[in-house]
Amino acid sequence: MFSELVRKNRSIRFYDDKNVPFSKLRSLIDDARLSSSTLNKQSFRYILITDTQLTEKIFNMTNLPTKAKVPLQNRPKAFIVMITNKDLQLSEKFLYYNIGIATQNLTLSATEKGLGCIVLHSINFDNLDKVLKLDSQKKSVSLIGIGNPIQKVEIANIDNETEDLTYYEKDGIHVVPKLSTKALIYREI
Numbered sequence: 001m002f003s004e005l006v007r008k009n010r011s012i013r014f015y016d017d018k019n020v021p022f023s024k025l026r027s028l029i030d031d032a033r034l035s036s037s038t039l040n041k042q043s044f045r046y047i048l049i050t051d052t053q054l055t056e057k058i059f060n061m062t063n064l065p066t067k068a069k070v071p072l073q074n075r076p077k078a079f080i081v082m083i084t085n086k087d088l089q090l091s092e093k094f095l096y097y098n099i100g101i102a103t104q105n106l107t108l109s110a111t112e113k114g115l116g117c118i119v120l121h122s123i124n125f126d127n128l129d130k131v132l133k134l135d136s137q138k139k140s141v142s143l144i145g146i147g148n149p150i151q152k153v154e155i156a157n158i159d160n161e162t163e164d165l166t167y168y169e170k171d172g173i174h175v176v177p178k179l180s181t182k183a184l185i186y187r188e189i
């Protein structure tokens, strides 16, 4: 079951026109909140966004329309922004580790509920702070797009680590090359 879910939990860039209600987004936070964090400080908070104007604005700040050529109507219908205090007494190596764990819990939870997600860090977070009118002592540190997926995604298992690992489209399917277990284990002692 877990292996199936983790294989299904792929980055999704194209979504249908259905909205994602706040109740669903809250249920994702309810799973993300149980994540491990350094000293159990739980030092970030979440902004849930479904407002049409704002989702359009944020979508246009990401690389989805330019790189993946996602049309406006197929944008994520909701965004979750993680924010933290600017004067957080925690080094970045811990902060981003914590964000990674919470993000994975959140996206696994979304996938299990039939939603799709995309982590979006090719964005200017200072500009995002301005768009969100964040308090001056806060800053955004992560952005996740969410919606009802319409994109077909497959994994290609790769044994040869010198192969190109860039994702690609084939016959209308988004293919994500993943190194095999054999290729990943460097040493067994």
Ligand SMILES: Cc1cc2nc3c(=O)[nH]c(=O)nc-3n(C[C@H](O)[C@H](O)[C@H](O)COP(=O)(O)O)c2cc1C
Binding pocket: 009, 010, 011, 012, 013, 063, 064, 068, 118, 119, 120, 121, 122, 123, 167, 176
């Ligand atoms: C920290 C992080 C930042 C990312 N930023 C972007 C982004 O700005 N735009 C985008 O299209 N995908 C982004 N991605 C998604 C990756 O491209 C994706 O994880 C990768 O292609 C592997 O696909 P998978 O998530 O389905 O395994 C990001 C992923 C991570 C973990």
